[in-house]
Amino acid sequence: MPSVMLRKNEDGQITFYVAKKDLEETIVSLEFDTPTKWGGDIELSDGSKYYIEPCEEPKYPVTVRFKRERV
């Protein structure tokens, strides 16, 4: 369960940053993408997949915990 910092970049995409892993990618797809229900399965620009229990869309930037999905 890596701790992930999410922030909006200059182009308005959400970046997914894990300092420990040296990982900085953008989120390319979200299972749920509404202000009240947000999250679920997500995919990053490098193709890796993570999961977060659907919740309200957070205010960026924010640090949250994601589950890594085994492929």
Next chain:
Amino acid sequence: MTVMTREQTEALIQEVLEVYPEQAKKDRSKHLAVNDPSLEKSNKCITSNKKSLPGVMTIRGCAYAGSKGVVWGPIKDMIHISHGPVGCGQYSRAGRRNYYVGTTGINTYGTMNFTSDFQEKDIVFGGDKKLDKLISEIDLLFPLNKGITIQSECPIGLIGDDIEAIAKKKGKELSKPVVPVRCEGFRGVSQSLGHHIANDAVRDWVLGARDEDNSFQTTPYDVAVIGDYNIGGDAWASRTLLEEMGLRVVAQWSGDGTIAEMELTPKVKLNLLHCYRSMNYISRHMEEKYGIPWVEYNFFGPTKIAESLRKIASYFDDSIKAGAERVIAKYTAEMEPVIAKYRPRLEGKRVMLYVGGLRPRHTIGAYEDLGMEVIGAGYEFGHNDDYDRTMKEMGDATLLYDDVTGYEFEEFVKKMKPDLIGSGIKEKYIFQKMGIPFRQMHSWDYSGPYHGYDGFAIFARDMDMTLNNPCWNKMNAPWKKSEAGEQKAAVSAA
């Protein structure tokens, strides 16, 4: 030699890798790459921030160097204890040239070395008591210090001393910040983790100090300069430009910086981040906790400075935007004669760089302003995100080398024959003896500043002075001259 093609560069990498044993070759090949500026992500072509191979010559430092030497060391009104044996601090003392104002030993301590000087008995019985006593002594002898940091060297982590407990106790006793930093040298693969640990210590022990206190008079134009270490006066040359365009610089991190400035940083409107590598962590933290946006900028060379000033101004109102234009117009006029003088002398010269946190990419623009071309670049301790940013700046099919070994660097230079190399003191004399002009790009070779417009004028002069120095055609003894002349002719004919 003219510009190399992609195939030639690839062939060169293969040729250099040839001497390694199978495993080492496999490992090193991931760290050497041919640049492709169209790629968005560097991890497709280069690996970085990995442990150096045993047996090769690397020039990386340790986590202690990253914290004490880079991030904390320049905070001038604090005393930084190199906690552990005497050598780590003494041999790195005052080497980074971060300038500051103040009277050393009275109210500033930048170039001094404080150490707990561990002996055998401290290792056996623990050094906490000694540290406790040492901090009291420091405060007695240097009463104007504004705080103390404890920079752990390797043994502290090994023997398991509880420096956090001592820090808390002494902090209360002295009513000053006493900050423990767990930056033991063995942590991580290079000094880079030391930066991160130091950032985390700032976050946990310093940043929140004035959260409840609103007595500081803020303005809508408050900014902080983050990640400028004032090497040769760099931060001063940057600061004047920002102030001229109407901003108020509240804090400098950490060149010529103070603990009070650090504590006030959460009150600013925008963080300006120069060295992304060493201080992105704290900028991200401030964005999350205090909602302060951060913006990366580059103050090397007129082109990049103008771009950066406009980018910074875009976060503010029209008066700042007009201020930026005014500054750019004023200095562009001043820079014209500089470029007119040096560009003809440097045009077309090719440069190879191998430096630390930001310079392999940030200085490219300054070289280009002088008509020079960077044909190879690499970082000692860069991460993927550094290479992401570098690949866009570099030309197609140029060479990238991560944590390059002594052998590889020499071979690359022999084959690519650059006109100038920019790297550190450990490389300087090897390449000078090979007859290649060289500038130290960590310490600015005892010159500087290189940031800002004023800095660019010095940068241009220094590059000219180095490259066109008459000594380079005196590399051979006079009685071997004719032979050398022939050799030269043969080379240029080939």
